[in-house]
Amino acid sequence: MYYYLIAAIIIAIDQVTKWYIVKNLELGENITIIENFLYITSHRNKGAAWGILQGQMWFFYIVTAVVIVGIIYYIQKYTKENKVMGVALGLMLGGAIGNFIDRIFLKEVVDFINTYIFSYDFPIFNVADSALCVGVILLFIHMLFFEGKQEKEQA
Numbered sequence: 001m002y003y004y005l006i007a008a009i010i011i012a013i014d015q016v017t018k019w020y021i022v023k024n025l026e027l028g029e030n031i032t033i034i035e036n037f038l039y040i041t042s043h044r045n046k047g048a049a050w051g052i053l054q055g056q057m058w059f060f061y062i063v064t065a066v067v068i069v070g071i072i073y074y075i076q077k078y079t080k081e082n083k084v085m086g087v088a089l090g091l092m093l094g095g096a097i098g099n100f101i102d103r104i105f106l107k108e109v110v111d112f113i114n115t116y117i118f119s120y121d122f123p124i125f126n127v128a129d130s131a132l133c134v135g136v137i138l139l140f141i142h143m144l145f146f147e148g149k150q151e152k153e154q155a
């Protein structure tokens, strides 16, 4: 069950980075890492991705709780043989809990990774969001490729 260890590491990195940003940067303060590509900007988001549903904390608590329970159920049930699935779920679990902690204690999420992807000002995000996205992408790759392979083997 070391997938929970992956989640715990993500939560630790997420919370430490957020704590550092809150402690050392003014809101809106900007640090250039790579000109025109990567900045550290202290930002807060009371909503979800792209700032949707601002302030709807109860909705976020319920959805996040469902997401967390669902991931734990899948880890218990499906990751005996699927390592890729386990890593993906571990990443998503860590990300979901990381943002959950912010929403419970701060009533908003601390964001600081500000990238300009192909000069599009992508929404400012954090380590928890990155882990969630990597986990979601890994899960899709696993379902697309590995499921098909298993079916062929069983066929």
Ligand SMILES: CCC[C@@H]1OC(=O)[C@@H](C)C[C@H](C)CCCCC(=O)CCC[C@@H](CC)/C=C/C=C(\COC)CC[C@@H](O)[C@@H](O)C[C@H](O)CNC1=O
Pocket (backbone or CB within 6 Å): 045, 047, 048, 049, 050, 051, 059, 060, 063, 064, 067, 095, 096, 099, 100, 109, 110, 111, 123, 124, 125, 126, 129, 130, 132, 133, 136
């Ligand atoms: C990553 C999910 C967002 C994360 O969901 C969570 O916490 C989960 C566990 C709980 C939510 C209440 C439920 C999911 C809502 C789904 C959603 O929103 C559509 C997602 C699309 C996604 C494809 C996977 C794109 C990516 C976006 C971004 C991430 O780019 C790396 C931009 C992040 C910035 O807007 C940043 O301000 C967000 C802020 O940090 C709060 N974060 C959240 O709400």
